[in-house]
Amino acid sequence: MAETRRKKPARKAAEAPQLHREMWGIIFLGFALLLGGALLSLQFGDGRLMGPFGQALALGLFSLLGLGSHLVVVALFSVAWGIFSRRFSVKDGRLWLGYTGATLCGTVLFSLIFSRYRLQGMGAGGKTGELLGALGISLLSKAGTFIFFVMGLLLFLMLATQSSPARAIVGLVEGTQALFVRLGRLFTGIGRFFVSLFSWEPLEEDEPAEEEAADDAEDEAAEAHAAEAPAPKKVRIKAGSPVVAATQDPDTLPMESGLTTPARKAKAPRNVVSSGGTSPATAEASAPETGVASRSVETGCPQLLRMKVLSEKFTTPSLFASPAAV
Incomplete structure (x- = not known):
């Protein structure tokens, strides 16, 4: 029981600093909202957004720091966030020195960059910025x-936040790159969506399909008819036939109707040669045959003429007499 009673005061003592820290964070956050609203109302309105107190506070701060008064608002937000996240302590003097120096350097930079800016007769850097700027320009x-006040701004920010500005710049660049990559992917997805939305394929017509079906039916019918038809008969040609001879010798090539074998020619009678010459009977017998052949050649077709010439090559009788007859 004694141990539990001792633990309770210890817990209360540990929770007390945390409560004080959160209270200070709420105070700084509320004061930042009040001052920020009053300054924006003064610049872009009549300055009465936060009432007479806010208007008077904004006029006094703007006349002293000019646009640098917005840096005071940023500093208050930063302190409130650091208190809630347990990074800053209200009792740390480096915090207040750093933000005060950064605010003064910012007022000088505003007076140098926006030298022609005026709000109700007050400059961009206020009285403080104009004074320090004139002193720096003279020296x-x-x-x-x-350059000098930019360097001072970075150093004071390092002192106030206890962080490296180089890391902050690198983080800012990486964050910007990641943001652009995500935006690129987003716009690419939107573009693909619209392309798929407004692109379509034309509907297929029914006529080509019907024509293909008709062609397939015709092909099937032709194949079935070819399968049912009888195979052609094979014809064997004997050796020595006129067809074979025609393929071997172009002189004996028959015409379209010349595949039939011509009739055999009658054997010529033997010539009986006497001492006085050729017998008249033989001459008379051969005369009518030559006349018939000439008539058939004259009245016949060229095919018969070729067959006659071919037969005469092999059936011409010998015109010479035998040695016994001489």
Whole structure:
């Protein structure tokens, strides 16, 4: 029981600093919202958004710091976030020194960049920015003053946030790249969606399908008819036939109707040669035959003429007498 009683005061003592920290965070956050609304109302309205107190506060701060008064709002938001996340402590002097120095450097930079800006007769850097800017220009010129106060702004931010600005810049660049990559993917997806939405394929017509079906039916009918038809008869040609002879010798090539074998010619009678010459009987017998042959050649077709010439090559009688007759 004694141990439990001791633990309870210890827990209360540990929770007390956390409650105080959260209270300070709420105060800084509310004051940042109040001051930010009053400044925006002063610049873009009549300045009465936060009432007379907010209007007077915004006028006094703007006349002192100019556009640098917005840096005060940013600093208050940053302190509130650091308190809630347990990164900052209200008692840390580096926090207040860093944000104060960064705000003063920012006012000088605003007065150098927006030198022609005026709001109710007040400059962009307020009285503080104009004074420090004039002092820097007299010592370092305008370009040197700009470089000097940019360097001071970065150093004071490092002191206030206890973080490296290089890491912050790298993180900012990487975050920007990731943002652009995601935007590219988003726009690519939207483009593909619209392309698929407005692109379509034409409907297929029924006529080509019907024509293909008719062609297939005709092909099937032709195949069935070819299967039912009898096979052609094979004809054997004997050796020595006129067809074979025609294929071997182009002189004996018959015409379209010349595949029939011609009739055998009658054997010529033997010539009986006497001492006085050829017998008249033989001459008389051969005369009518030659006349018939000439008539058939004259009245017949060229095919018969070729067959006659071919037969005469092999059936011409010998015109010479035998040695006994001489």
